[in-house]
Amino acid sequence: MKLILEQMPVVISALNIGFIQTLKLFFVTLLGAFPLGLIIAFGSMSRFKPLSCVTKLIVWVVRGTPLMIQLLIIYYFPGLILNNPIWGGGETGRFLAASTAFIFNYACYFSEIYRGGIQSVPIGQEEAGLVLGMKKSQIFFKIKLLQMIKRIVPPMSNEIITLVKDTSLSRIIALQEIIWAGQSFLKGSHGISGAIWPLFFTAVYYLIFNGILTLLLGRLEKKLDYFR
Amino acid sequence: MAILEAQNLWKTFGRTAVLKNIDLTLEKGQALSIIGSSGSGKTTLLRCLNFLEQPDKGIIRVNGETLFDAADPSTQSEASIRKKRLHFGLVFQSFNLFPQYTALENVMLAPKLLAAEQPNFKAGKKEIYARIEAQAKELLNQMGLSSRMANYPHQLSGGQCQRVAIARALALHPDILCFDEPTSALDPELTGEVLRVIRELADQNTTMIIVTHEMAFARDVADHVIFMDEGVIVEQGDPEEVFENPREERTKQFLSRYKQG
Numbered sequence: 244m245k246l247i248l249e250q251m252p253v254v255i256s257a258l259n260i261g262f263i264q265t266l267k268l269f270f271v272t273l274l275g276a277f278p279l280g281l282i283i284a285f286g287s288m289s290r291f292k293p294l295s296c297v298t299k300l301i302v303w304v305v306r307g308t309p310l311m312i313q314l315l316i317i318y319y320f321p322g323l324i325l326n327n328p329i330w331g332g333g334e335t336g337r338f339l340a341a342s343t344a345f346i347f348n349y350a351c352y353f354s355e356i357y358r359g360g361i362q363s364v365p366i367g368q369e370e371a372g373l374v375l376g377m378k379k380s381q382i383f384f385k386i387k388l389l390q391m392i393k394r395i396v397p398p399m400s401n402e403i404i405t406l407v408k409d410t411s412l413s414r415i416i417a418l419q420e421i422i423w424a425g426q427s428f429l430k431g432s433h434g435i436s437g438a439i440w441p442l443f444f445t446a447v448y449y450l451i452f453n454g455i456l457t458l459l460l461g462r463l464e465k466k467l468d469y470f471r
Numbered sequence: 472m473a474i475l476e477a478q479n480l481w482k483t484f485g486r487t488a489v490l491k492n493i494d495l496t497l498e499k500g501q502a503l504s505i506i507g508s509s510g511s512g513k514t515t516l517l518r519c520l521n522f523l524e525q526p527d528k529g530i531i532r533v534n535g536e537t538l539f540d541a542a543d544p545s546t547q548s549e550a551s552i553r554k555k556r557l558h559f560g561l562v563f564q565s566f567n568l569f570p571q572y573t574a575l576e577n578v579m580l581a582p583k584l585l586a587a588e589q590p591n592f593k594a595g596k597k598e599i600y601a602r603i604e605a606q607a608k609e610l611l612n613q614m615g616l617s618s619r620m621a622n623y624p625h626q627l628s629g630g631q632c633q634r635v636a637i638a639r640a641l642a643l644h645p646d647i648l649c650f651d652e653p654t655s656a657l658d659p660e661l662t663g664e665v666l667r668v669i670r671e672l673a674d675q676n677t678t679m680i681i682v683t684h685e686m687a688f689a690r691d692v693a694d695h696v697i698f699m700d701e702g703v704i705v706e707q708g709d710p711e712e713v714f715e716n717p718r719e720e721r722t723k724q725f726l727s728r729y730k731q732g
C-alpha cells in the first residue's frame with residue numbers, strides 16, 4: 244500500500260497523458276461519425292437501388308465483424324499487403340489509422356440509429372405540414388428534426404458510452420492511450436516495473452468519464468421529455 | 472359559379488383504379504358530405520384535392536381557376552402546388568398534430584411561416600405575429616379550447632386534439648375545408664364535441680367536404696350528399712332524398728346496414 248502511494252504521482256501523470264489520447268480518439272470519432280453516419284443513413288434509404296444495396300452490405304459487414312479486426316486490417320493492410328504504408332510511422336500514423344477505423348465503424352452503427360429516427364416520424368407529420376403550405380425544408384427543420392432527435396438520443400447515448408470503452412481496443416495497434424499507459428508499468432517505465440495496479444486503475448478514468456457523459460446525456464433526454 | 476369543380480378525376484395505384492371518373496361541384500358556403508363503405512376511395516379523393524396524391528386524369532378548378540389539369544404539366548410544378556394547396560384545408564382522421572408544439576403553437580406555426588415569406592415582413596414582424604396569435608387564440612376559443620392553449624397534444628384528449636387540428640386548418644382561411652372521418656379515431660363519448668364544432672362551422676356557411684360514417688350527422692349538416700362505392704359516385708343529391716329515397720340498389724344496401732347498426 245505504501246509502495247502504491249509512492250508510485251501514485253508518477254503513474255497518474257503517465258495515465259493522464261494516455262487518457263488525453265483516449266479522449267482525442269473519442270471526440271475525433273464522434274466528430275467524424277456523426278456526419279458520416281447521416282450520409283450512410285441517406286445512402287441506405289436511397290430509392291436508387293444499387294446505392295442502397297451497397298450501403299446496406301457495407302453496414303452489415305462492418306456491424307458483423309469485430310472492431311478489433313477492422314483496426315488491424317486498416318492499420319496493417321496498406322503497408323504489409325499493398326506495400327504502401329499510407330499511415331506513416333509513429334504515434335501520428337497509429338492515431339490516423341485508429342480514427343479511420345473508429346469513425347467508419349461507428350458511422351455504420353450511427354447510420355442505423357439515424358435511419359430508425361428518421362423512419363419513426365409518421366408520414367402524417369409531413370402530410371400535415373404539406374397541407375398547411377409548408378416547404379419541404381420547413382417540414383424537416385420545424386417539424387421532423389426535433390422528433391427525430393428525441394428518438395435518436397437514447398440509442399445514441401448507449402453507443403457513445405460504448406465508444407468510451409471501445410477506444411481501449413486501439414491498444415491492439417499500440418496507440419498510446421490509457422490502457423497502453425497503464426500496461427507500460429508492467430514491463431517497466433518511469434523507473435517502475437512489475438506493477439499491475441496502474442492497469443487496473445485505468446478503470447477509474449473510464450468510470451468517471453462515463454459517469455459525466457451519462458449525466459449529461461440523461462439531462463438532454465429529460466429536456467426532450469416535454470413532448471411525446 | 473361553383474367554388475369547386477372536379478372533372479373526370481381518375482386515380483390508380485398500380486393496377487387498381489381507386490377513383491374512376493369522379494365529377495364533383497360544390498357551391499360556396501355549402502357543406503358536402505361523402506359517405507361510402509371503407510375502401511371506396513373517399514380518402515383518396517380528399518388527398519387528390521389537397522395535392523397529396525396526383526390524379527392520373529382530370530381537372531380541378533377552384534373559383535374558376537384551373538389548379539390542376541392532368542393533361543397540362545405546367546399546372547403540376549412542385550412550387551406552384553404548395554400555394555395551390557392553400558385553397559384547401561384538410562383535417563385528418565388521426566389529427567396529425569405536431570407533438571412538440573402546444574395547441575396554440577400548432578395553430579400559429581403555418582401562418583407564421585407564410586407571413587415570413589411576405590415582402591415587407593421584417594418591418595412589421597411584431598404586429599404580424601401579434602395578429603397571428605390573436606387570431607389563433609380566437610379560433611381556439613371558438614373550438615372551446617380557451618383553457619387548453621398551452622397544452623401539448625399528449626396532454627389533450629382525442630376530441631380536443633381534433634378541435635386543435637380544425638383550428639389549425641382554419642387559421643389559413645382555406646376556401647374549402649375537408650374532413651376525413653374526423654371522429655373515427657375517437658372514443659364514442661368524444662365524437663359529439665367534434666361534430667358540434669363542425670356543425671357550427673356549417674352554420675357559419677363554411678365551405679366544407681366531410682367524409683364521415685356518422686349518417687345522422689351527414690344528413691343534418693350537409694347541403695348535398697355523395698355516396699361512393701368502388702371508386703365511383705353511385706348516387707348524389709339532396710340529403711333528404713338520398714337518405715330517405717335512395718334510387719340505387721347499392722345505396723339502399725349501404726344505408727340499410729347503418730339503419731340496423
Ligand SMILES: Nc1ncnc2c1ncn2[C@@H]1O[C@H](COP(=O)(O)OP(=O)(O)O)[C@@H](O)[C@H]1O
Nearest residue numbers: 484485489507508509510511512513514515516
Ligand atoms: N397509397 C396507396 N397505394 C396503394 N393502394 C392504395 C393507396 N391508398 C389507398 N389505396 C387503396 O385504394 C382504395 C381506396 O382507399 P381509400 O381512398 O383510403 O378508401 P376509403 O377512404 O373510402 O376507405 C383501397 O382499396 C386502398 O387499399
Ligand SMILES: [Mg+2]
Nearest residue numbers: 513514515652
Ligand atoms: Mg378513408
